[in-house]
Amino acid sequence: xxxxxxxxxxxxxxxxxxxxxxxxxxxxxxxxxxxxxxxxxxxxxxxxxxxxxxxxxxxxxxxxxxxxxxxxxxxxxxxxxxxxxxxxxxxxxxxxxxxxxxxxxxxxxxxxxxxxxxxxxxxxxxxxxxxxxxxxxxxxxxxxxxxxxxxxxxxxxxxxxxxxxxxxxxxxxxxxxxxxxxxxxxxxxxxxxxxxxxxxxxxxxxxxxxxxxxxxxxxxxxxxxxxxxxxxxxxxxxxxxxxxxxxxxxxxxxxxxxxxxxxxxxxxxxxxxxxxxxxxxxxxxxxxxxxxxxxxxxxxxxxxxxxxxxxxxxxxxxxxxxxxxxxxxxxxxxxxxxxxxxxxxxxxxxxxxxxxxxxxxxxxxxxxxx
Numbered sequence: 324x325x326x327x328x329x330x331x332x333x334x335x336x337x338x339x340x341x342x343x344x345x346x347x348x349x350x351x352x353x354x355x356x357x358x359x360x361x362x363x364x365x366x367x368x369x370x371x372x373x374x375x376x377x378x379x380x381x382x383x384x385x386x387x388x389x390x391x392x393x394x395x396x397x398x399x400x401x402x403x404x405x406x407x408x409x410x411x412x413x414x415x416x417x418x419x420x421x422x423x424x425x426x427x428x429x430x431x432x433x434x435x436x437x438x439x440x441x442x443x444x445x446x447x448x449x450x451x452x453x454x455x456x457x458x459x460x461x462x463x464x465x466x467x468x469x470x471x472x473x474x475x476x477x478x479x480x481x482x483x484x485x486x487x488x489x490x491x492x493x494x495x496x497x498x499x500x501x502x503x504x505x506x507x508x509x510x511x512x513x514x515x516x517x518x519x520x521x522x523x524x525x526x527x528x529x530x531x532x533x534x535x536x537x538x539x540x541x542x543x544x545x546x547x548x549x550x551x552x553x554x555x556x557x558x559x560x561x562x563x564x565x566x567x568x569x570x571x572x573x574x575x576x577x578x579x580x581x582x583x584x585x586x587x588x589x590x591x592x593x594x595x596x597x598x599x600x601x602x603x604x605x606x607x608x609x610x611x612x613x614x615x616x617x618x619x620x621x622x623x624x625x626x627x628x629x630x631x632x633x634x635x636x637x638x639x640x641x642x643x644x645x646x647x648x649x650x651x652x653x654x655x656x657x658x659x660x661x662x663x664x665x666x667x668x669x670x671x672x673x674x675x676x677x678x679x680x681x682x683x684x685x686x687x688x689x690x691x692x693x
Contacts, residue, residue, distance in 0.1 A: 423468035423564045424480045427690055430456050430464050448681065451656035455679075455689065459651070463690035464679065471631045472520065474678070475574040476564070477686045478640060478648060481676040483547045484560045490645040498541055498576075501583050502533040511586060513616050519575050520627025533579055539569060540576035571627070577644075578623050581636070584643050586615045602638040602666055609635075631684060638666040647675045651689060654681055 434452035438445040455461040467477045481487075488494075505511045517529045519536075543563055550556040564570050588603035590596075612618035626632060632640065641648040648665040655661045679689040 422561065423476055423567075423570060424560075424688065425466045427463040427465055430462055430689075433464050433466075447656060448653055451653040451661075454656065455651060455653075460691050461651075461677075461679075461689040462692040465688040465690060467685070467687050469685045470627070471625075471629065472571070472574045472627045473685050474632045474637060474640070475577055475626075476570065477678050477688050478644070478646070478676060479573055479577065480560060480564055481688060482644065482646060482674075483544065483563070484557060485674065485676070486548050486550065486553075486556055487646065487674045487676075488548045489544060490643065492645075498580065499534065499537050501537065502530055502579065505583055505586060506530055509586065509590070511615070514582075514619070516624075517579070517582075517619060518624035518628070520571060522571075523628065533575070536572040536576040536579065539572040543569070543573065574627060577640070578626055580643055581639055582615060582619055582623055584639065585612075585618050589615050600642060600666070600668060602635065602642060602668075605635050606639060634665070634683070641665045641669070645670075645673050647673050648678060649675060650678045650680060650686075652680055652683065654683070 430452060434449050438448040438452075467473055467480070502514070506514055514533070515527055515529045517533065519532060547556055547559045547563070550559060563573075585603065585606065588599045589607065591599050592603075592607070606612055606618070607614070611621040622630070622633070622636065637648060637650070647669045650663050650665060652661055652663060677689050677691070678686045680686045
């Protein structure tokens with residue numbers, strides 16, 4: 324009995340030992356599997372870390388490269404932009420800026436740009452521009468360079484661009500001989516004090532310079548007025564009014580013709596010859612221009628330099644060029660002086676040109692579209 328019990332106990336111990344072995348084996352397998360998973364995970368993480376380190380380095384290098392490229396591109400862009408601006412400025416100085424009469428712009432658009440705001444003056448000017456647009460059929464505007472040749476420039480540009488021929492009295496006389504006639508035939512040796520606008524040139528060479536001015540005026544006027552094609556005539560005008568030295572000679576020639584006409588009128592008054600137009604009486608009635616010398620010294624010599632034409636001188640300008648100058652004076656809007664003709668005594672056959680001014684100092688060219 325005891326032996327049987329011992330065999331059972333021994334058998335149970337053996338079974339327990341077998342179970343423990345199997346349990347240990349299974350635990351070992353689980354432990355090994357867990358270690359394997361951990362090892363694989365660790366290896367994977369290490370691989371990913373290494374890969375990320377490599378990728379990170381590549382990304383940093385790429386970003387550094389892109390930043391460097393961007394910086395160089397920006398510098399290159401800045402350099403090219405500066406180069407382009409310099410080139411553009413050069414072209415403007417050579418081909419655009421020198422244009423003393425610009426291309427047509429929309430009248431109301433110009434008004435809106437120049438007279439912004441709600442001040443009384445701005446509203447007044449916008450109303451005047453609206454009046455020109457709707458009731459006077461003036462749709463466009465050509466801006467004229469604002470200097471003290473402004474009136475002469477605006478008048479002469481229109482005369483040449485419209486192909487208006489020489490005045491009748493200029494066709495009958497050789498205007499090239501006017502300086503010689505004034506100096507030698509009429510003894511006006513004081514014309515040596517004649518000043519050429521901003522050049523302020525005086526002296527014994529004044530006669531030769533005046534002669535060149537008259538030649539420039541006559542040559543260009545004949546050439547341009549004789550051109551029948553409107554587009555070709557416009558191109559000639561644009562070229563002429565882009566050459567500062569040439570156009571200044573034109574204006575000085577016109578100034579001298581004004582002086583010559585005043586000398587002629589003054590001599591007629593002194594000699595009590597035939598009646599002279601009323602505008603000469605007005606001009607010589609001024610204390611500052613009671614004779615041709617004072618007219619030259621106090622008025623003509625400053626034109627192009629520090630002064631511009633007075634209204635009575637615009638009367639004289641229209642008379643000697645045989646054109647009716649219609650001026651729209653915007654600062655006189657809603658008054659009888661809003662629209663004025665220079666001269667008021669004109670012949671029906673004279674051509675008509677128009678000017679527009681905001682202050683009786685600087686003038687632009689209105690363009691009428693019916």
